[in-house]
């Protein structure tokens with residue numbers, strides 16, 4: 146019996162039900178933004194009593210504020226059950242790190258862990274107990290604005306980053322530590338596969354795709370003891386995730402053994418009605434609870450209907466008890482019964498949040514996550530060159546991304562500030578255009594400024610609202626206004642370095658052809674400008690590599706590296722053939738593939754050497770490759786190992802990432818990188834969904850990205 150059972154036994158049914166409710170801060174007395182329960186709040190059907198008994202709070206922040214809400218709550222709550230404070234601390238609290246898609250491009254899980262640890266520390270001292278992160282949805286469609294929140298298109302890589310983030314957020318002493326928070330992996334499941342890239346849209350996929358590609362990263366987070374899971378808005382095989390018994394009870398709880406708290410996404414319980422699987426709020430409540438949704442976020446289906454559902458025998462009270470116990474357990478795991486204020490400390494908050502030390506790490510992450518896409522001998526810049534910084538992002542603090550709720554643009558180092566810090570003098574700056582509008586006067590000023598310079602650094606991009614939640618687009622080129630600006634600047638015939646700030650892989654037509662160098666800066670966070678100035682001036686070397694393919698054209702989407710072959714694959718050598726799987730007007734492949742990114746130095750790879758060409762089921766295959774820095778600058782290279790199963794019972798991807806290592810190399814230095822493979826890494830889901838490997842031939846591919854690889858064969862015997 147749980148030690149929390151005696152507490153549960155004292156609770157009335159309504160008190161239990163209210164534990165399952167999560168409301169935003171304005172509902173709570175003592176909150177600095179507390180509102181009267183009127184208007185839209187009233188229409189939510191939330192009554193005074195529900196608030197006194199509520200289990201958790203969404204989106205509160207600030208140590209003093211949270212202490213005040215908790216104190217008031219404990220005064221009013223009959224059984225003194227503390228509130229849980231949950232928030233979206235996705236890639237930083239006030240010290241904002243690059244967006245997760247950028248962090249993925251660092252291929253540095255230690256840095257990802259460190260950034261999550263800092264985010265946790267700043268959050269915990271500000272009173273937060275749980276963060277709604279990591280988001281680990283696998284993403285293949287850059288039209289979907291939320292690709293910015295994910296680490297990309299590969300299940301293995303996403304799993305490694307999921308684990309790193311969970312470790313960073315939670316540490317290993319959640320109860321004793323006041324510097325960590327509980328993590329909530331989201332959005333379970335397959336939210337990233339919304340049809341057409343339109344947010345909240347239907348997800349239709351086979352069980353095999355789900356298991357093989359989409360589920361591994363959530364599983365990795367659970368294996369790392371992630372305490373919470375958030376259900377996704379979408380349907381999975383016709384059933385919304387929030388009411389999907391197969392997904393939540395079957396896979397998550399029974400198969401994977403998850404015994405933590407499951408929360409719905411915002412309003413997702415009530416959304417079972419427009420989805421068309423519940424006639425009304427009562428039915429929505431019953432379906433969500435039966436599927437194992439413990440907390441209902443921001444709607445009132447549970448609080449308004451569970452009582453009557455129990456009284457009429459539709460729902461067994463034991464189901465409610467089970468959910469309440471899980472929530473109480475989480476409170477206990479966080480030590481809230483002993484200390485309901487936990488880390489919330491207004492004095493420490495002032496010292497810790499946005500500290501110099503934290504900014505230093507944010508800069509390091511930004512340095513490793515920007516990706517150099519093109520460089521025709523124009524970068525690095527030299528300090529003797531006269532540089533003009535032109536474009537709507539030349540001096541913009543809008544470089545934090547949509548999920549930087551506590552981050553402030555004023556605290557962000559803009560590109561101009563970064564250049565000024567680097568050069569110890571102000572660069573020439575012109576705005577050139579707005580994000581989506583341009584005038585003759587803008588162009589004229591940009592041309593005058595550009596004319597005086599030796600090299601133009603053109604800072605373009607999407608503002609934060611153009612990606613993120615509800616940020617889907619059908620056209621993923623940069624806005625016309627900015628392409629016009631670039632076209633005009635090209636008439637000056639000066640070298641152009643284009644730096645792009647944005648949250649998704651773009652269609653770079655109109656950018657590539659007018660630029661001598663292109664840098665994908667993503668939303669680089671609070672220290673973005675400083676990191677970029679170091680990179681552009683060669684004080685630091687680029688080492689970021691893409692973790693999501695950049696399409697040639699939007700019409701190709703989805704384009705991703707780990708696709709299947711077809712019966713009629715296109716053979717690049719035979720361009721004349723018609724009846725093969727291809728587009729008549731575009732290549733099949735991406736403009737920039739998964740794993741791609743340039744450096745100021747060059748690396749040479751020797752042929753990979755295998756320890757054996759016959760692998761038995763209990764042996765380990767070692768793959769050794771020598772990598773040398775053949776240039777004149779020190780640099781970091783991410784060596785990537787892929788495998789192709791040449792013949793399977795079901796079709797297998799053309800390649801799958803199995804391992805990677807980021808190595809530092811001085812000029813002329815050579816290192817031996819070793820990877821290991823075992824039979825377990827060669828398993829897949831068969832026709833009957835059993836998970837095993839097949840004896841036969843496999844290809845091992847090693848290289849600097851998913852396209853330029855050298856291969857060797859081996860046989861699994």
Ligand code: BGC
Pocket residue numbers: 233277331410411614
């Ligand atoms: C988002 C979640 C987020 C939640 C709470 C929802 O709209 O989909 O990712 O955690 O809001 O803010």
